[in-house]
Amino acid sequence: MGTGFRLVFKEQGMKAWKDSGFMSFRGPNGTPEDVHYKFYDDIVSLPSNPVPHCPTVIIHGRNDETVPIELSREYVKKNPHIKLVEVDDDHRLMSSVDVIEDITIKFLIQRCPIEEISQ
Numbered sequence: 001m002g003t004g005f006r007l008v009f010k011e012q013g014m015k016a017w018k019d020s021g022f023m024s025f026r027g028p029n030g031t032p033e034d035v036h037y038k039f040y041d042d043i044v045s046l047p048s049n050p051v052p053h054c055p056t057v058i059i060h061g062r063n064d065e066t067v068p069i070e071l072s073r074e075y076v077k078k079n080p081h082i083k084l085v086e087v088d089d090d091h092r093l094m095s096s097v098d099v100i101e102d103i104t105i106k107f108l109i110q111r112c113p114i115e116e117i118s119q
Contacts, residue, residue: 002044004067014040028092049075055114056082057107059100061089083114 006014009023017023018037027033056079060072069086076084085103087096106112 005040051079057103057117059085061091061093062086064091066091083117
């Protein structure tokens, strides 16, 4: 994920973010929010493609312009024990709250088998 920031903001943008300590990003409600550079430091310290050792569901918007859905599709191909649920939504998934709630109830509370999770 750290690589994605570098591709988008280039060396000059990353330096400006580090020097100022903050960069403004669009928050969940669409308004700008300052994000501390430590967020980036934390991200690059994590493995780029972790393999969870427990049942996992990814919910990804087909219209996500921040994280291309193809990344999730490729990740699931390499990790077939992970379930990908594609929704007609963007990065914020605000139009998919009902789907997310339904999946959360089935998967975490009712302990529905991952194969039975769908949109």
